[in-house]
Amino acid sequence: MNVAEAKASMPLAASGAELTVVLPTYKERGNVAELVRRLDAALEGIVWEAVFVDDNSPDGTADAVKEIAAADPRVRCIRRIGRRGLAGACIEGMLSSSASYLAVMDADLQHDEKTLPRMLEKLRTGTVDLVAATRYVDGGSAESFSESREKISKLATGLAQRFLGTSLSDPMSGFFMMRRDVFDMVAPRLSPVGFKILLDIATSAEDMRIAEEPYSFGERTAGASKFNAQVGLEFLGLLLSKFSRGLVEPRFIFFAFVGAIGIAINLITLNLAMVVWPLAFGLAKSIATFVSMVSNFLLNNSLTYRDKRLKSWHMLTGFLGFCAIGTIGAVTDIGLATTLYARHEVWWVAGLAGAVMSVLWNYAMSSMFIWRTR
Numbered sequence: 001m002n003v004a005e006a007k008a009s010m011p012l013a014a015s016g017a018e019l020t021v022v023l024p025t026y027k028e029r030g031n032v033a034e035l036v037r038r039l040d041a042a043l044e045g046i047v048w049e050a051v052f053v054d055d056n057s058p059d060g061t062a063d064a065v066k067e068i069a070a071a072d073p074r075v076r077c078i079r080r081i082g083r084r085g086l087a088g089a090c091i092e093g094m095l096s097s098s099a100s101y102l103a104v105m106d107a108d109l110q111h112d113e114k115t116l117p118r119m120l121e122k123l124r125t126g127t128v129d130l131v132a133a134t135r136y137v138d139g140g141s142a143e144s145f146s147e148s149r150e151k152i153s154k155l156a157t158g159l160a161q162r163f164l165g166t167s168l169s170d171p172m173s174g175f176f177m178m179r180r181d182v183f184d185m186v187a188p189r190l191s192p193v194g195f196k197i198l199l200d201i202a203t204s205a206e207d208m209r210i211a212e213e214p215y216s217f218g219e220r221t222a223g224a225s226k227f228n229a230q231v232g233l234e235f236l237g238l239l240l241s242k243f244s245r246g247l248v249e250p251r252f253i254f255f256a257f258v259g260a261i262g263i264a265i266n267l268i269t270l271n272l273a274m275v276v277w278p279l280a281f282g283l284a285k286s287i288a289t290f291v292s293m294v295s296n297f298l299l300n301n302s303l304t305y306r307d308k309r310l311k312s313w314h315m316l317t318g319f320l321g322f323c324a325i326g327t328i329g330a331v332t333d334i335g336l337a338t339t340l341y342a343r344h345e346v347w348w349v350a351g352l353a354g355a356v357m358s359v360l361w362n363y364a365m366s367s368m369f370i371w372r373t374r
Helices: 003-009 029-042 061-069 086-095 113-124 147-164 180-189 197-202 229-243 250-275 281-304 313-344 347-370
Strands: 019-025 048-054 075-079 101-104 130-134 176-179 210-214
Touching: 019 029, 019 086, 019 113, 029 048, 029 061, 029 113, 048 061, 048 086, 061 075, 075 086, 086 101, 086 180, 086 197, 101 113, 101 180, 113 130, 113 176, 113 210, 130 197, 147 229, 176 180, 176 197, 197 229, 229 250, 250 281, 250 347, 281 313, 313 347
Parallel strands: 019 048, 019 101, 048 075, 130 210
Antiparallel strands: 101 176, 130 176
């Protein structure tokens, strides 16, 4: 076969794709080739492209995608360095597309790719803006879920329906397809933090026309599940953000959660320092404060700002800055609380106001100066 014949036999280039399938990945190397094979079979007759958005997987997921992309122009890879998070990966992948329709699905082979043509057909009618794949209507199934995970999923669905008023039967799915022009409109309102991108999109436009398509949730064959307690906290953060109409950022719930842990660590360390060693109160309190600051910084770096995680030299400078901000926050807390108590003599109101002001200060300054986008 000569060069001309080889080029003629290659799949259509992605530049004129009607459908872009966005696939956020982290440590999914073992699923990449099989997923592309399945998409090729399911989307026969459709001009499509697959955009893998990889968060710098240590298992070489990006390399596996690029190896396929070298021979198949329908496959692309966006490798993100220094950024993490499913929602952010989905947003970047969708914004990179010029196709008329955008789909998002997991790369773990649990989302049924054979659902995609039916979703596309509904969008082509022009009567809907988004089609959400669901496990919880007739024709859908979540049999591969463990009993505990199914209960958590249904609890989250109930919370979303109750507090956000969404009509989606499966807002936790993460498997959907929508018109690109509609996504371009809502994209500036979306949060790059968290895992529940479908819920964020569906509640970001009041007049969005949404349809559902049933699918059966499959078994994972390679890689590891990303579902953990952090996903739950990110969901609560998104829920709070949407319920407050954007007044509270999803990231803030992590910051407040870490702060609560810091208070507990402070008290436990203080008790140990005074009882076990024992030390004078002033010295014990100083040690407890330092330990809680270290724990808060490390937890915020790993959880709250994990998509902007500091490493190497930036860890030290970041910690020093975090301590400085925390010190100013403590002075602000004490000053405001003291002033309010002197005027009204209601201790709990004064104490709460000072604490809230301190948390808001610490969060704003940390986001602006410590974990800013580099």
